[in-house]
Amino acid sequence: MKDSANEYAAMRKITADIIYPVSSEPLKDGVVLMDDEGHILDVLPSRDGVGDLEKVDGVLVPGFINAHCHLELSYLKGKISEGTGLDGFIRDLEKQRGAYSDEQRLFDAILAEKEMRNAGIVGVGDIMNTLLTVPVKRSSDLSWFSFLEVYGFSEKRIDEIWHKGVLDFMHMRTFRSPEKLMPCTLVPHAPYSVSEKLFEKMSNSSAYQNAIGCIHLAESDEEVEFLLHGTGKIADRLHDFGIDQSDWTPPGIRPLQFVLPKMMMRSKALFVHNTVLNAADFEWLAAQPEEMRNKVHFCFCPGANLFIEKRLPDFKLFLNAGYPLMLGTDSLASNIHLSILEEMKLVTAAVPTLDTQTALEWACLNPARFFGWDNALGSIEKGKKPGLNLLSGLDANQRITESTTVDRIA
Numbered sequence: 317m318k319d320s321a322n323e324y325a326a327m328r329k330i331t332a333d334i335i336y337p338v339s340s341e342p343l344k345d346g347v348v349l350m351d352d353e354g355h356i357l358d359v360l361p362s363r364d365g366v367g368d369l370e371k372v373d374g375v376l377v378p379g380f381i382n383a384h385c386h387l388e389l390s391y392l393k394g395k396i397s398e399g400t401g402l403d404g405f406i407r408d409l410e411k412q413r414g415a416y417s418d419e420q421r422l423f424d425a426i427l428a429e430k431e432m433r434n435a436g437i438v439g440v441g442d443i444m445n446t447l448l449t450v451p452v453k454r455s456s457d458l459s460w461f462s463f464l465e466v467y468g469f470s471e472k473r474i475d476e477i478w479h480k481g482v483l484d485f486m487h488m489r490t491f492r493s494p495e496k497l498m499p500c501t502l503v504p505h506a507p508y509s510v511s512e513k514l515f516e517k518m519s520n521s522s523a524y525q526n527a528i529g530c531i532h533l534a535e536s537d538e539e540v541e542f543l544l545h546g547t548g549k550i551a552d553r554l555h556d557f558g559i560d561q562s563d564w565t566p567p568g569i570r571p572l573q574f575v576l577p578k579m580m581m582r583s584k585a586l587f588v589h590n591t592v593l594n595a596a597d598f599e600w601l602a603a604q605p606e607e608m609r610n611k612v613h614f615c616f617c618p619g620a621n622l623f624i625e626k627r628l629p630d631f632k633l634f635l636n637a638g639y640p641l642m643l644g645t646d647s648l649a650s651n652i653h654l655s656i657l658e659e660m661k662l663v664t665a666a667v668p669t670l671d672t673q674t675a676l677e678w679a680c681l682n683p684a685r686f687f688g689w690d691n692a693l694g695s696i697e698k699g700k701k702p703g704l705n706l707l708s709g710l711d712a713n714q715r716i717t718e719s720t721t722v723d724r725i726a
């Protein structure tokens with residue numbers, strides 16, 4: 317009987333120092349059988365008896381998924397000051413928005429899509445405030461899940477904001493075609509930028525029930541202060557921007573406690589940043605009903621956290637709690653590159669006990685499951701087309717280091 321390595325005529329038989337399928341244990345002597353289009357035909361645990369091997373030096377891993385990006389903000393690369401805190405960042409962002417033409421923004425989004433592709437990224441969870449990047453996504457061979465983001469604080473403008481969001485959502489749906497699905501949903505920006513009425517509109521709209529959800533969460537101490545007391549830099553900023561806060565009553569609870577109940581109509585929820593979540597938040601979460609805890613997924617953007625706030629989440633709290641974790645780059649407004657490998661380097665440096673297998677679960681399989689792409693992406697398994705990345709420059713224990721590089725080989 318033929319072994320499976322010899323059943324296929326046109327295929328690559330790739331072996332490396334180590335192969336990380338991610339869905340199973342790393343293979344020291346394994347072989348990936350792949351057709352010319354990148355479909356995985358099989359993963360063999362041993363090279364024994366397999367001819368015509370293509371040996372690559374390094375570590376073979378699946379394509380990465382960037383769980384949080386804002387492609388449309390790519391034009392702000394290098395334009396925003398570092399380390400000014402979230403308040404300084406948002407004020408800077410508001411000054412810069414509108415100073416560039418659509419053509420310039422689109423051009424920079426095209427470059428950013430190429431940058432991600434070259435960095436071994438095969439799928440992106442992308443926040444949109446406009447439909448500017450639709451043409452980039454339609455011609456991209458990456459998988460995209462688009463979150464059309466709404467925010468608004470002044471009760472008087474809620475209907476107008478809501479209608480624009482719904483209209484953009486309907487527009488996105490018209491861009492769908494059998495060849496190029498463009499899955500999308502409408503999501504709130506952050507607990508401090510969405511009024512109770514706007515949250516309610518989203519909860520009551522059947523179009524977004526059972527859709528996956530996403531929100532920026534617990535990104536700064538300012539956010540906590542605003543939710544607890546209605547004071548601090550966020551209140552000052554809203555005042556400076558002329559936004560009416562008279563309808564706002566601070567809920568008097570921390571960000572996760574405030575937002576999670578609002579996500580119950582979603583099939584699952586992705587909380588992005590989580591920089592200031594603490595042990596008490598996790599104690600509260602552990603005491604919640606299972607149907608609530610099952611919604612919870614966390615995405616870290618360490619590069620952006622360092623850029624904006626000069627601090628990182630307490631990763632150990634999350635590792636101990638056991639919720640699905642993933643990584644995002646955020647935008648080029650708050651990061652110097654769009655690379656999941658660079659985010660893995662920051663996490664690995666911050667958590668010396670984090671092994672490469674776990675880091676790859678964050679970078680590949682967990683987000684693939686979250687976005688519903690795990691039939692094709694997220695792991696090197698028979699029947700998938702996950703993209704193949706070759707990592708070089710790991711240390712003797714196969715941990716990612718500052719000098720690790722990535723080459724996309726399929």
Ligand SMILES: [Zn+2]
Nearest residue numbers: 386443532646
């Ligand atoms: Zn973001």
